[in-house]
Amino acid sequence: MAQQHLDPTDPTARAVPGDALAGYLRGQATEFLRALRLHRETGSGSGQNGTEDSVDAARALRHSARRISGSLHTFRPLLDADWSEEMRPELAWLSGTLALEHACAARLERLLLALHRLSGSAAFPAQSAASAVGGRVTGAGRGVPGPGTAVGTRGPATPTADRGNLTVGAAKAGALLERQLTLARTRAHSTALQALGSSRFHAVADKVAVLASEVPLTPAAAMSDLRPLAAAAGERLTDAVTALPLITAGHPYNAEALIHGLSPDPAPHPQDGPWHQVRLLLRLHRYAGEVLHGNGAPLDVRLLTAGQALNLHRDASEAAAAAASAARTPRIAPATAYALGVLHADQRHEVEAARFAFQQSWQKQAVGTL
């Protein structure tokens, strides 16, 4: 198991020398350059939103940027300090900028699927349902509604009575979210395109190109064992998990995630912070395992499950915030606001469910050595 290799006290495990880190970084830099080439070839400028191929390329860019950045962090003492300190924030800026467009698309898909589930198939307008159920959002053909499309705002009273209003509310809420998140996504797409054409990006790309052939290790790095630094990343993760309210999370239906859901606290909920932090530390721990094992890294299913639960936690948390934010749109109809309230609470329950799933997978994991 991956965790056992990370245990520096294990006398049977062999030391992992610094050149494994150099090999990993070279490999990720090569992946980065390949993704960048693919992104340019698949026509990043071919429309308002990217094609499916360019979405894949952007994902691959983020993928390697995160891994390089994470390894720079975990194995900092073994790398040239000045280079490392200059490189990390630039990679973080890049992957953050590239992630935004995908996040908007995924959030909209999640919210429309949830509205669809909450409304019943017959009640929800076919076009939104189709785009939600279609699985992956490719963005092709999904434009921004013109300024005249004031969906979700209070229009003339419809003849639909009582209960019908709530369904109309769900449809209006879906249209409002689609408008707001498509707009946010289009902006994120433009920002990403601008970023990829900027001199700031070209400087990062140049550095990554150098990294693909030459990793600035410290003179002592080649003789060092990578395992203690990888183990330290594991310990930071364990410490952060220990600080989580896992006993509560392991109790189904604890109703914690929605607590203060109507309070004036800023969204996203402050209670989500420690979970988001564990998500990042889990990622760093996973990357450290990749460095130690190279391509032969064993697949740790439980670690993957825990990570997936935390991804779900983040997605649901942000979707809930988006629903709450849409409810603050001026002049929306009460039925729209009601549907957004139900949707917000639904997503906060998914947050709670994700914490439960993490607790369950972590409990199994605790038997092994981290």
Add this chain to the structure above:
Amino acid sequence: MAQQHLDPTDPTARAVPGDALAGYLRGQATEFLRALRLHRETGSGSGQNGTEDSVDAARALRHSARRISGSLHTFRPLLDADWSEEMRPELAWLSGTLALEHACAARLERLLLALHRLSGSAAFPAQSAASAVGGRVTGAGRGVPGPGTAVGTRGPATPTADRGNLTVGAAKAGALLERQLTLARTRAHSTALQALGSSRFHAVADKVAVLASEVPLTPAAAMSDLRPLAAAAGERLTDAVTALPLITAGHPYNAEALIHGLSPDPAPHPQDGPWHQVRLLLRLHRYAGEVLHGNGAPLDVRLLTAGQALNLHRDASEAAAAAASAARTPRIAPATAYALGVLHADQRHEVEAARFAFQQSWQKQAVGTL
């Protein structure tokens, strides 16, 4: 264990003769008459809503009415058919009428407590919070707001911005629910008072007075064993439980209870029906156990736990419906509607939690013989 005694195939159990039924019915009739006397003494007419003592007396009246009615149903073949068929609907009418006032009060308390939890202590107005946290709602001093108090309806715009609106929404939602449910409760109280003064009620009370001394058993009843009829009640319960979606319910966070929460289906959710039915059958099964064992009935904790879960299920289901119904009030502010949407979803989640709790207690129970 109570269940073992209900097993007609158990050769070690002794037969329970029909006079145990007569004794039980006489006892419940006596309780009924005592509660009625108490209700009259504690001043049922002393105000808009009842005093705490008269609330207790009404509860005791319902308690014995339900038990008499339930036993008439389970042991029907052993009782005079005409008398039984005349008596049961009258007892059902009485306990239904008496239950309504209490249900309105409990529903309001549940919803205000939930809003309080969702709003955070600082954000929610002190007076509503106090009446909600005070535990038992006695009703003393809680009048209906005058027609001028148009709480929850759209007033002049407040200077509070963005997030603050949602909190204001929670407060307005609380005030709206308080207004609507207090009105419903006051109406239920008047209806109950009218019922208790009606000739229809006096006819029931006369019959119960006769029952306290003389139970109309069939000639064969004294020689009959009560256990097969009690076991049949247990089987009806088991059959109904088997038809419940228990596998889904036992999977935490299955998100079933809120499904179609925004659909035009009538509230309360049709999916709740089978659970409500099991709640009634569980009660009949419990009463049958009381008949067999008299005052010496052993306390079956698991049966109680399952019953409590189903009570919670019913309460949360009705509270969710009340929140949805309040959201259909004309001219409410969007922030009020949003808060009611969150509240509705929160209560539907409690419905789901109650099903999970029932499944857990039932699983334990299945080991024993029902």
